[in-house]
Amino acid sequence: MTQEEQLGKERSINRRQLLKGLGIAGIAGIAGFGLMEAKQGSWDFEADSSAHAEAAGGSCCCNVKDFGAVGDGVTDDTAAIQRALDTCRVVNLPAGVYKTTGTLYVPSNGGLVGQASSNWDFPSFGTWIVSSAAIAIQIGKDTDFVTSTVLDKLAVKRSGFVNGGSVSGTGIVYYSAYYSSSRDVYVEGFETGIQLGAAASPHKGLGLTFKNTNVAGCNVCIHALKAADVSFYGGRIGMNGVDAARGTGFKVSGNCDSIAAYRLIIANNYGFDHCVHITNGQAIFWVTFTDCDMETATTAAFACDTLATFVRVENTWVGSPAPFVVSAGSRFIFTRNTFANHDGLPRAVHLTGGSYIEVSNNDFMSSPSNQIEITNAAGVKVLANNLLGGAGIGVRIAPTTTTGEVGGHQISSNEIANAGDNGISIAANAKLSKISITDNHIVNFVNFGILVAGTGPAKCNYTITGNVIATSQTSGAGRGVNIASGGIDYYVVTGNDTSSCPAPTIHDAGGSHKVVANNLS
Known part of the structure; x- marks a missing residue:
């Protein structure tokens, strides 16, 4: 026995002992075992004979090869895998390449458990399902919902896909799944890698948990379409190797709420249009990205162009040479993020619409023309940011709308340094009112610390x-x-200190209704 085989034996659980210890009540409840154990990150048992499934009342952990699957990459294993799922529900797939030509349907309390996590770096390692079906794996179908399913240690690839090549089909669809989980799953080469919910399904995907999810070579890697209470913990979205430019890393649309991602790397070596795109919404709220990495986008690192509510991006590295863009929606918080790699671009954050947007405690490290540009958004708070890059303007407010009111902005307690033009610039129009600029520290600019121009209301x-x-x-x-x-x-x-400027006095060419007093100049 090799050292690797011995290690695998030591790590595995003897299922006969497991079933004996569980007793009848434990066996009856083992169908829900996948969700609980995958969340705890401790599901490591193997299955090597259908006799064990029979001992469990036909409900747990049969070996797919006992149902005729070959796993040689040539034989069509679709029917064998589906028979195993229908018979045993939770099915073990030993390492190999399983060719499928039809959709695999995972039933309630069922799942597919492979051997060893796989990805683009290890194309001949672990368990691979290589599918030519329109949908490789689907959780639930028709009008019924399924619950407590699990996918574990699997790689799912589009048949015929090569890095940089065309894509089609969908890897995994959570059609009508409740309280299900996925761990150490890799998806490659589809138009959509993982889809949460479906327009045709009468049910939302609900209570879905994903750990160490890796999706690459897909035009849309993850698409939350009709889902609620979904959490992603760790993984990489996008190819870490040779590939073509792709569309979207993480897309949220349709009818979704409580979608959360933690410690996801969203980066495609050859670029995404969008790392995150919230669009075409019917009802979208409570979407959060925390401790993530958004890189390589060419259109927008983050974009929301639909009526989403309560969206938060926190403690995230935004290294894409593309901006954060909000053009619709309400109640956004972008906080404790680091924005970099925007040198020479028009802006790092662009708020063209939407309302009640907070941009706070972020670090802006590069030199775009404008670090933060606010056009037709309303109720923006820019608070306690470090805007340290050079080039143009730290915060620019320049509305273009001629209908509706914009404004109600608060620009406060920011550190604005090295602006090649102005620290804060307002190009007012008749719709821009109620602007508060307070307690900022603005240093080492070229023209004006604060410039107010244009014709306001x-x-x-x-x-x-x-x-x-x-x-x-x-x-x-x-x-x-x-x-x-x-x-x-x-x-x-009032109360401003401009005494350390080459031209220290405040230039005031404004109207007659004003208080300009008690400044230190």
């Missing part, structure tokens, strides 16, 4: 107070505050 209600503004740059205007237009009226400029 009859009553702008702009407040600029308590800011410390300093620069040693002499190549530009070097002025702390510039109210540049008579079209700005009804405003307050």
Whole structure:
């Protein structure tokens, strides 16, 4: 016996002993074992004979080869695997390549358990299902929902796929699955890698848990379409090798709530259009990405263009040379993220619409034309960020809408450094009102620490107070505050320190309804 075989033997659980210890009640409940144990990360037992399944009342862990599966990559194993699922529910697939030409349907309290986690780095290692079906694996079908299913230690690949090649079909569909789990699953080469829910299903995918999920070479790697209470823990979304540019790493659309991802690396070596895209929503709320990595996007690292509510991205590395974009929706929080690799681009964060958006405690490390640009969003809070890159403007507010009210923005307690133009810039129009710029530290800019220009509404209600503004740059205007237009009226400029600027006095060309006083200049 080799060292690897001995190790595998030591790690496995003797199922006869397991069944004996469980007794009748334990055997009756073992169908739900997959979900519980996969969540705890401790399902490591093997199955080597259908006799063991018979001892468990036909409910647990038969070996697919006892039902005629070959696993040689040539023989069509579809019927054998499906017979095993229908008979035993939880089916072990020893290491090998299982060719399938039809969809595999996983029943309630059932699952597919392979041997060893596989991915693009180990194409001949572990258990592979290579499918030419439109859907390789489907959890549930018709009008009934299924529950307590598990997929474990599997690689699922589109037949004929080569890195960088065309894609088709869907890898895994959770059609009508409740309280099911997946662990150490790799999906490759499909139009959609993993789909949560289906428009035709009468049920949402509900209570789904994924651990160490890896999806690569797919045009849409993960698509949450009709799902609730879904959690992803760890894994990589996107090819870490040679591939073509792909569409979306993680897509949320349709009817979804409580979708959470933790410690996902969303990066495709040859680029995604979007790392995360929330779009075409009917009812989408409570979507969170925490401790993730969003890289290599070319259109947007994150985009929401639909009426989603309560969306949060936290403590995430945003290394894509593409911005965060919100054009619709409400109640967003982007906090404690690091934005990098935006040098020379128009912006790092672009808020073209939506409302009640908080951008707080983030680090902006590169040099786009604008670190944060707010156009037609409403109720934006930009709080306690470090905007440290050079190039153009730290925070730019420039609405373009001529219908509806925008504004209600709070720009407060930010550290804004090294702006090649202005620290904060407002290009007002008649729809922009109620702007508060307070307690910011703005240093080493070229032209203006704070610039307010354009023509605002009859009553702008702009407040600029308590800011410390300093620069040693002499190549530009070097002025702390510039109210540049008579079209700005009804405003307050108080308590600012602009004394450490080459042009220390506040330039005030605004209207007559104002308080400009008690500034240190």
